[in-house]
Amino acid sequence: MLLEQIRGPQDLKPLSIAQLEELAAEIRKFLIEKLSATGGHLAPNLGVVELTLALHFLYNSPKDKFIFDVGHQSYVHKILTGRKDQFDTLRKYKGLCGFVKRSESPHDVWEAGHSSTSLSAAMGMVLARDLKGENNKVVAVIGDGALTGGMALEALNHIGHEKKNLMVILNDNEMSIAPNVGALHHYLGKIRTDRHYQKAKDELNQLLNKIPAIGGRLAKTAERFKDSIKYLLVSGILFEQFGFTYLGPVDGHDFHQLIDVMEQANSVSGPVLVHVITIKGKGYLPAEADSFKWHGITPYKIESGQVLKAVGPPMYTEVFSDALMELAEQDNRIVAVTPAMPGGSGLLKFAERYPNRMIDVGIAEQHAATMCAAMAMEGMKPVYAVYSTFLQRAYDQVVHDICRQNANVIFAIDRAGFVGPDGETHQGVYDIPFLRHIPNMVLMMPKDENELRRMMKTAVDYNEGPIAIRYPRINGLGVAIDKEMTPIPIGTWETVREGDSAVIVAIGPMLPIAEEAAEQLKREGLCVRVVNARFIKPLDEAMLLKIAGENLHVLVLEEGSEQGGLGSAILEFYSLHNKQGLSVRIMGVPDIFVEHGSIKEQRQEVGLTTERVATELKALLPRMRKRVNGPA
Numbered sequence: 001m002l003l004e005q006i007r008g009p010q011d012l013k014p015l016s017i018a019q020l021e022e023l024a025a026e027i028r029k030f031l032i033e034k035l036s037a038t039g040g041h042l043a044p045n046l047g048v049v050e051l052t053l054a055l056h057f058l059y060n061s062p063k064d065k066f067i068f069d070v071g072h073q074s075y076v077h078k079i080l081t082g083r084k085d086q087f088d089t090l091r092k093y094k095g096l097c098g099f100v101k102r103s104e105s106p107h108d109v110w111e112a113g114h115s116s117t118s119l120s121a122a123m124g125m126v127l128a129r130d131l132k133g134e135n136n137k138v139v140a141v142i143g144d145g146a147l148t149g150g151m152a153l154e155a156l157n158h159i160g161h162e163k164k165n166l167m168v169i170l171n172d173n174e175m176s177i178a179p180n181v182g183a184l185h186h187y188l189g190k191i192r193t194d195r196h197y198q199k200a201k202d203e204l205n206q207l208l209n210k211i212p213a214i215g216g217r218l219a220k221t222a223e224r225f226k227d228s229i230k231y232l233l234v235s236g237i238l239f240e241q242f243g244f245t246y247l248g249p250v251d252g253h254d255f256h257q258l259i260d261v262m263e264q265a266n267s268v269s270g271p272v273l274v275h276v277i278t279i280k281g282k283g284y285l286p287a288e289a290d291s292f293k294w295h296g297i298t299p300y301k302i303e304s305g306q307v308l309k310a311v312g313p314p315m316y317t318e319v320f321s322d323a324l325m326e327l328a329e330q331d332n333r334i335v336a337v338t339p340a341m342p343g344g345s346g347l348l349k350f351a352e353r354y355p356n357r358m359i360d361v362g363i364a365e366q367h368a369a370t371m372c373a374a375m376a377m378e379g380m381k382p383v384y385a386v387y388s389t390f391l392q393r394a395y396d397q398v399v400h401d402i403c404r405q406n407a408n409v410i411f412a413i414d415r416a417g418f419v420g421p422d423g424e425t426h427q428g429v430y431d432i433p434f435l436r437h438i439p440n441m442v443l444m445m446p447k448d449e450n451e452l453r454r455m456m457k458t459a460v461d462y463n464e465g466p467i468a469i470r471y472p473r474i475n476g477l478g479v480a481i482d483k484e485m486t487p488i489p490i491g492t493w494e495t496v497r498e499g500d501s502a503v504i505v506a507i508g509p510m511l512p513i514a515e516e517a518a519e520q521l522k523r524e525g526l527c528v529r530v531v532n533a534r535f536i537k538p539l540d541e542a543m544l545l546k547i548a549g550e551n552l553h554v555l556v557l558e559e560g561s562e563q564g565g566l567g568s569a570i571l572e573f574y575s576l577h578n579k580q581g582l583s584v585r586i587m588g589v590p591d592i593f594v595e596h597g598s599i600k601e602q603r604q605e606v607g608l609t610t611e612r613v614a615t616e617l618k619a620l621l622p623r624m625r626k627r628v629n630g631p632a
């Protein structure tokens, strides 16, 4: 087994092409076996086995810097850089990160998780290198999906301007998570498929290179003729016009072609883009056949490709999807917009039923937001379906285009709260702070799947401006579903448990924890009220003033940043109403990044557990404690 002998990239250098091919097969087998137990981004990594081997074979990481866009396809890189023995802990708590992670290895020079940052990072490292007078290589590996992200265009524009030595490897597998979309995708498709382009280009290049070296004006004419013909035929014209030397496309699973084109690239001065065609999921038939499903996969049976299904009530995403279908049936103003996440956001059924009303814009969260504003102003009901973490990309568009113009956009914010194995780059814990302070925004979070449906109806009936519903990446509670979706009056909270010792104000999946804590405290003589603060904005001011009037201590429970979240909003409200004397304890996500693991482990790490809530509440109530133990 060659793989056992690979302790680092230096062990690749003496290998022959045949041995590299053998090693590629071993790595594929390793990935398929390991991920059958851990889950993870199988298809993307199966697609870059040869590419990653060729990079480490030809260049000298970490002196030469490899930057993986998104970083979900960096498992092969991790295997080759001394971490293969850690793969049983992939994406597990305190285990191997599923993305590039600087703290894991000096070979990990740039972290991501969010798409389309690699070219900007490469440019930064190249500018620093040249200012320091160093001469290492900087190689960005970006997928055809990530290339649709706006940042990539910003970087291409600048890189072409600076004309620095920088290599971009475009890993083109025709897929984003779902099939890739957009004009760029079609352009790449033309290059990929139009083989006679290639043949004509190659034949012509041979012919033109035969023109004998001639002096004087004729030479210039011949050169101009060659360039103008090349202009017509060279397939990477778009990139050439951006100042890159375009090489390819080559077969990204053929070591001869890969090594040859990278050695060609080494002799290019200035930015060079190597176009590599790969098969997402290569080497595992179920993943090749459906790389959409196998982009990110849970544990599976290798032989059958059967994915081990999670049991329990439907995920919130599915409840959202079904509610949207029902509402769209009644209201043809409803259009769904997704930035490249039709599957994860639950829009596949909608797309099938309403193909003209489901718009996938590619990895373009900013464009999606502004486009929704304009659609709303033209009388449509755009439902912007987006993960909390990816909405961060469109903050300015939400402020500047949607809220400031008071556009009636509905935000369906999925993955709100902890997300589990994707970890710190994907946690949905900042949307409350970055949304609640924007004028005109309404922000809701349901306590269960039935309330999610009610909130969907509330949002569709709401015509006063932007309105957002945030819901988590978990199963619902399995509550009864009302046939009718009854809208909820805006800004009204709900007392789900009576009590006069203290109040827990909780949202979303924190409600069950709050109720369990209250039940626990009841056995100690404390009668704790639990309030479902289902509107984060606007707050239920009447209820807050009533609580203040009862002089009750308040504990706020939210699976989101403590800085600027619901608890902060309540503190601000009490300060504004001169109720500073009230004690308000906020329990949420502290000022740290919470890494990968299960959602349960992430909650435990920050203390969002029944036990800690009970303990914190008791600590809040010194007076109550004495009363329970007899007269003061």
Ligand SMILES: Cc1ncc(C[n+]2csc(CCOP(=O)(O)OP(=O)(O)O)c2C)c(N)n1
Pocket (backbone or CB within 6 Å): 044, 047, 069, 070, 072, 073, 113, 114, 115, 142, 143, 144, 145, 146, 147, 171, 173, 175, 176, 177, 280, 295, 339, 340, 341, 363, 365, 390, 393
């Ligand atoms: C800003 C942002 N939006 C969406 C995503 C979700 N996402 C992760 S990977 C991916 C597709 C990337 O496609 P590509 O770059 O072609 O890589 P491949 O998986 O095909 O290798 C998407 C949309 C993300 N990580 N970041």
Ligand SMILES: CC(=O)[C@@H](O)[C@H](O)COP(=O)(O)O
Pocket (backbone or CB within 6 Å): 070, 072, 113, 114, 177, 295, 296, 344, 415, 419, 422, 473
């Ligand atoms: C790498 C990336 O950003 C996506 O693949 C993301 O991991 C999808 O998340 P879900 O699994 O929650 O849909």
Ligand SMILES: [Mg+2]
Pocket (backbone or CB within 6 Å): 143, 144, 145, 146, 171, 172, 173, 174, 175, 176
């Ligand atoms: Mg792709």
